[in-house]
Amino acid sequence: MFLKGINDSQKQAVMTTEGPMLIIAGPGTGKTLTIIHRLAYLINQGVKPENIFAITFTNRAAKEIKERAGTLLGRNSVGVFIGTFHLLGLRILKDMLTGNFVIYNRDKQVNLLKPLMQGSITKAQQAADRISRIKNFLGDMDDEIKEVYEKYQSELMKNSALDFDDLILKPIEILSSDVAGKYMDSFNYIMVDEYQDINPAQYKLLRLLAHNKSTLCVIGDSDQAIYAFRGADVKNFLNFEKDFEDSKRITLTENYRSTGVILNASNAVIKNNLKRIDKELKPQGEKGQPINIISVPNEKTEGEIIVKEIEKRIGGTSHYQLMQPGISKNPKGCSYSFSDFAIIFRTNAQAKAIEDAFSTSGIPYQIIGKSGNLQRKEIEDTISYLKAVINSNGSTNYYSPSVLDEASLLTPADFFDSRADAVTLMTLHMAKGLEFRVVFIAGVEDGLIPYTMKKDSTDIEEERRLFYVGMTRAKDELFLIHARKRFIYGQRFIQPPSPFIKEIPEEFTEYRFIPDKTKRFKKDNQAGLF
C-alpha cells in the first residue's frame, strides 16, 4: 500500500533503503509525498520508528510531513523524529546533558553582550550577528571578536544558558567526544530535506550522526539553493556523491504543479547556471497559457495592474465594478479564492507600492515575513514554550505533535497563516515550498533581479535560482512585471528589464506594453520592446 499512488522514480526512491542516497527533487515533483512513503516503507520493513529521523528545513514542512505520515500510518508513525535541525539538537542535549539549562533569545543575547561592548546596544547587536555567523559558518575569528566571543560564552555558561545556534554547536561538541559512542547507534535512518540549504554547522552535525552504519538519504535541488546569505552552501549538495562514497542517485523529474509553458520556461532559465546538477523536469499537466510579460510605466501602475488581473479572475468584487464594461465574468467557470494569488518580489522595499494598490482596492492581503515584531513574537513564544519543556522535570516527549507545532525555530516560511484567505505578498526568499495558481513576479528589472542595487557583490547564479524559485511557484499562470521607472530607496531608478527575461524562449511568452499616459491595455508582440 505504500507503493501505490507514486510514480516509478518515486517508487525507486522509496524502496532504496540502504546506502547513502541523493534524491534530486525539482519543484513540484512530489518530494514530500516521496519522503512520507519512504518513511512508511521503512516502518513496514520492520525498522523501529525511533531509529528514523526526518530532518526538515522549516517547521511548516515538519508539520506537513507529520500530519500526512499520521494519515498514512496512523499510530505507527509515533516515535519517528520529524523536525528541524534545531529541534534535533534540542533532543540530543536533553538526552545527553544532565542538569537544566535555559535558552537565551536575541534580546537576552544582546543584553549579555552590552556590557562587553562599552554599553552600546548597536554594537551589542552587531556582535550578536557576528557571533551567530561564526557559529553557523564555523568560521575563523579575528582577535577582536574572539575576545568578545569567549567572554560571551563564559557568561552564557555562568547562567546555564545556550543561544539558538548552540542548539547545533553543543551537540557537535558532545557527539565529537567519546561519551557519545553508543548513543549514536540509534541514528540508523536519516533523511534530510532541502539538503541544498544546509549550513556548515548543520553539515558537521550531520556527518557525526551519519556514521558508517547509518543510511543517509538527502533530498533537495541545487537549483533551489537560495540561503547563501544565511550561511548555506550549495557545494555540500553538489559534493554529496564525493562526500559519501558509493552513494546512489535518483532524480524525480515528473512535475505535477506547473503548466508545460511555465515549466519549460523555468527550465530554460535555470540551464544558464553552471553550479548545478543537470535535470530536465517533465510537465505532467497541460501546456497552459503563455507567460505574461508586462511593461508598466512605474511601480504604481504595477500594483494597479496586479489588482485588476486578480479582480478579473475573481469576477469582480463589487456591484459597482460589474457596472464597468471591462470586467469579464467568470473567465474559467470562476473557482478562485484570494489565496490562489501571490505577488512575489526581490526585496521588501518593493512591498509598499503593491500594498498601496491593495489597500485602495480593499482586496484582503497578507505580507509574509515583513513584520519584524511578528517574527520576534513567534520566536519568543517558541522560546518560552521550549523553556517550559526543558525545565520540566517530568518525562517529556519532544516528538509529540504539539511540541512540533510550537517549535518553529527561526524559519521564515513558518509565518504563513494558512487560515487567512488573502492574497499573499512576499519576497522570493519567502516563497520557497509554496505554490499558487496565479503568480505575479513584480519588479523584474535589472538591479532588482538580479539584485545589485544595494549590494557590493552579486552571485548571479544565486539570483537566477531565486528567480527560478519564483517562477516555479506558479501552477496555472505566471506574470512577470517590469516597471520602466521605479521610486525605491528614496530615489528614482530607470532600469531595463531583467536580463533573465531574455533567457525565456519567446514561444512561451506574450508581451503587453502599458503606455505612460493612458492606462489602456495594448497588446504588442514585438520582442524588440525589451
Added chain:
Amino acid sequence: MRFVADLHIHSKYSRATSKDMSPENIWRWAQLKGITVIGTGDFTHPSWFKELNEKLEPAGNDLFRLKKEFRSDDIPDSCKADVFFLLSAEISCIYNKKGKTRKIHSIIFVPSFADAAKLNIALSKIGNLKADGRPILGLDAKELLKIVSDISGNSMLVPAHAWTPHFSVFGAESGFDSLEECFEELTPYIHAIETGLSSDPPMNWRLSTLDRITLISNSDAHSPSKIGREANIFDTGLSYKSIIEAIKTKKGFIGTIEFFPEEGKYHYDGHRFCGVSFSPEETMRHNYLCPVCNRKLTVGVMHRVEKLSDRENGFKPQESPLYYSIIPLPEIIAETIKIGVNSKAVENEYQKLLQKLGNEFKILIDVPLEDIRKAGSPLLQEAISRMRTGDIHISPGFDGEYGKIKIFEPIERKEIKGQAMLF
C-alpha cells in the same frame, strides 16, 4: 408601538455612495420618509465608527439618537419625529467552497459600540476594513456567522439581498442552492433573509424551506433619497432587543414595504450591454446563452426562485405578514408631470406634498386618496391609487438595469387631466 425600520444602508465611506450619507442627513431623511429606526450601516469602517461615536448618544434601549447639536431645523413640522439608530454593517465574503467561488453579502446588527468594536478588532485581523465601508473578507460566510455569534448573544447576521446574482446566498453566479449548503450546522442561527429589491414575499413563499425564515426588507441605500425604498414594519417595543426578538420569532413583525420586484435591477435574466432581457423560460429556451454575444446570460432573481422553489406561483402561507408594494414618491411625481425624476420640479412638488400631508410612507400607504387630490392633483391621486392596487406596467429589470415603471399610457394622462378640468 408600531414603527417602520430600515436596517441596511451605507455611509459615505462605502464605494459608489453619495458624500451626503452623513449621520445628520440620514437622520433628516429618515423623518422625511417616515422611518423610526434606521441602521447606521458601515460600523466596520474606522472613520464612520468614529463619527458615529461622536455624533450619536445612547437612547437607553440599545439604540442611539443623534446628539442635539447635530440636528438641523429644516424638517417640515408634518414630518418631525424621533429617529433611532441601530448599529449595522455589511460584509462581503469572497471565498472558495466546493470548487466554486462564493461571494456572499451579509448584514450584521449589534447592540452596542463595545460589541461593534470587538467585531472590528476580530475582522481587522482577517481583512482590510479601511478601504470600503462594506469590507471584503476572504472568509467563509459560515465562519463570519461564528465570529458574529461569538461577539454577543444579541448580535445577528442576516444574508443580504439574498437572491441577487453576484453577491448573495442564493445568487445564480456565486451563491448556494440552500441556506444549509452555506451555513451547514449553524443554519438554525439564520433567522431572517433580506429579500432584496428584485424579489417580494410571494416569490419567497414558494420555498417551503424558508417558512421558518423572517423575510425582511431594507433599502441598501447609497444616497439619502433612497433611504426607505424598502423597509420593515414592527409592532413591538422600541428597543434593539425587541426588534431582534421580533425578527427571530415573527411576533411583532408586521410586514414589509416593498419595491415592485419587477422594478429591481435583477428581476429578469439578460445582458445589459447587449440589450437582452429574458424571462426564465426564454433563457432556458436559449440554453442560458446570449443571442447577441453568445456568452452566458446573467441569471436573475425570478429565475433562481423558479429553480429553487417547491411550490407553485401564487402559493400563500396561512399566516403571512403584510406587505405593501410601493413606488418611490418622486418617481410617481415624475410620471405624473412627465419630467425627469432628478429635476427641480419633482423636488419642489415632493417637498410641497410632504409639508401638506406628512412623511412619504404616510402618503404612499395611509393618506386618503381624496386628501392626495387636494394637496396634489387628480393625476397624482390616480397614480397612487393604481400603485396601491398594483395596477401598473413595469418592464422588468435585468443584469443591473432597473425595471421601467409606467403608470399611465399617454392617452390616459390626457383623459384624467381632461376629466379634472370638468370639476
